[in-house]
Amino acid sequence: MGLNDTVSAERVHIGFFGMRNAGKSSLVNAVTGQELAVVSDVKGTTTDPVKKAMELLPLGPVVIIDTPGIDDEGELGELRIKKAKQALAQTDIAVLVVDSQIGLCEKDKALIEEFKARKTPYIIAYNKSDLGKKEADENAISVSAKDKTNINELKERIASLAKGAKSEKRIVADLIQSGDTVVLVIPIDESAPKGRLILPQQQTIRDILDSGCTAICCRDTELVQTLDSLAKKPKLVITDSQAFGRVSKDVPDDIPLTSFSILFARYKGDLAELVKGAAMLSQIKDGDRILIAEGCTHHRQCNDIGTVKMPGWIEKFSNAKPNFSFTSGTEFPENPEEFRLIVHCGGCMLNEKEMQSRIGKATQAGVPVINYGIAIAHMNGILRRSIALFPDVLKILEQQ
Numbered sequence: 426m427g428l429n430d431t432v433s434a435e436r437v438h439i440g441f442f443g444m445r446n447a448g449k450s451s452l453v454n455a456v457t458g459q460e461l462a463v464v465s466d467v468k469g470t471t472t473d474p475v476k477k478a479m480e481l482l483p484l485g486p487v488v489i490i491d492t493p494g495i496d497d498e499g500e501l502g503e504l505r506i507k508k509a510k511q512a513l514a515q516t517d518i519a520v521l522v523v524d525s526q527i528g529l530c531e532k533d534k535a536l537i538e539e540f541k542a543r544k545t546p547y548i549i550a551y552n553k554s555d556l557g558k559k560e561a562d563e564n565a566i567s568v569s570a571k572d573k574t575n576i577n578e579l580k581e582r583i584a585s586l587a588k589g590a591k592s593e594k595r596i597v598a599d600l601i602q603s604g605d606t607v608v609l610v611i612p613i614d615e616s617a618p619k620g621r622l623i624l625p626q627q628q629t630i631r632d633i634l635d636s637g638c639t640a641i642c643c644r645d646t647e648l649v650q651t652l653d654s655l656a657k658k659p660k661l662v663i664t665d666s667q668a669f670g671r672v673s674k675d676v677p678d679d680i681p682l683t684s685f686s687i688l689f690a691r692y693k694g695d696l697a698e699l700v701k702g703a704a705m706l707s708q709i710k711d712g713d714r715i716l717i718a719e720g721c722t723h724h725r726q727c728n729d730i731g732t733v734k735m736p737g738w739i740e741k742f743s744n745a746k747p748n749f750s751f752t753s754g755t756e757f758p759e760n761p762e763e764f765r766l767i768v769h770c771g772g773c774m775l776n777e778k779e780m781q782s783r784i785g786k787a788t789q790a791g792v793p794v795i796n797y798g799i800a801i802a803h804m805n806g807i808l809r810r811s812i813a814l815f816p817d818v819l820k821i822l823e824q825q
């Protein structure tokens with residue numbers, strides 16, 4: 426990723442779905458103007474979803490996802506279908522590609538139901554119009570990847586769907602006003618990446634700057650002197666959740682304090698659902714199955730927390746020996762009901778859609794779900810203070 430690129434998780438994700446040989450890959454190539462995807466008349470050529478971040482006019486920064494056909498057969502086929510479903514979890518806007526010579530089949534209709542259930546805006550692209558045109562209705566467009574017919578029109582339709590698809594949620598901007606000062610506490614320990622800040626910290630600083638506010642960063646060890654040096658009381662202190670215990674002692678009670686994880690839980694996930702789940706931590710017994718889910722596969726800091734620290738903290742807090750399972754990257758159980766609790770990472774590499782979809786799966790299965798920051802805050806007895814900024818969520822905690 427180049428330094429000036431839009432963070433992938435912040436881009437509108439456009440997924441192309443449909444039957445094998447409908448022309449998904451050809452249409453992806455026509456829309457992007459690049460040979461992004463393998464086109465083949467052998468069915469089932471695309472095996473894994475292919476993802477690419479790019480600028481797509483008139484939309485701007487997007488991620489294009491080309492998926493394998495949903496009608497794949499055999500064991501390998503099942504895996505491909507599963508991967509296509511995982512791609513759907515990240516998709517902000519879906520393009521259902523249909524071979525106009527064949528028309529909508531049952532599997533296409535099932536996909537449409539799936540789009541609706543996930544509230545994913547979609548458009549049907551009847552492809553291969555060069556072979557004979559299918560009259561397109563309101564939700565559809567007739568295109569030819571081969572002749573490049575109606576490709577610009579398709580892009581415009583996708584762009585207009587995108588307008589409503591990305592939420593207007595902000596990380597902190599709605600909590601502060603131009604002129605405010607915000608203090609960010611960023612401990613630099615062995616788990617901090619060398620020479621840089623992590624994504625949630627960068628994004629929070631940017632959101633503060635965009636709001637015409639001042640961001641002051643310090644380590645936990647310099648927090649007291651930093652606060653003492655300020656002529657004006659900061660509007661808010663945001664800390665790394667691992668330092669929350671110490672930081673909460675150093676920040677006077679009249680200054681609101683929260684953590685990056687709480688802010689990101691609100692930004693990408695569902696803070697109320699996540700806070701509700703925290704109570705389960707106090708009910709864990711020997712042998713209870715707990716899933717620790719991470720959004721990325723390569724983040725050393727998270728790995729450390731997820732596979733080592735978090736299980737240790739939970740055992741200590743619950744005074745029990747639960748049974749931990751771990752997933753990472755795009756893996757996430759379709760049916761998580763076997764778990765008593767799901768502890769998810771902050772999800773800095775996942776887009777909002779995916780985070781919402783995971784929380785949705787868990788709550789539908791009746792499984793409480795929390796994130797690292799909320800777990801840490803709860804186990805240190807400081808959850809209340811870290812969500813005091815959000816009265817509606819605080820109410821939920823008090824009602825438990």
Ligand SMILES: Nc1nc2c(ncn2[C@@H]2O[C@H](COP(=O)(O)OP(=O)(O)O)[C@@H](O)[C@H]2O)c(=O)[nH]1
Pocket residue numbers: 444445446447448449450451452463464465466467468469470471494552553554555556568569570571572
């Ligand atoms: N006539 C015609 N053939 C097309 C068109 N789009 C794709 N194809 C052909 O359909 C076959 C399958 O295309 P592909 O993009 O690999 O389909 P996918 O399996 O849905 O990704 C290939 O032989 C393409 O050349 C089109 O607009 N018109």
Ligand SMILES: [Mg+2]
Pocket residue numbers: 449450451462463464470471492493
């Ligand atoms: Mg393909």
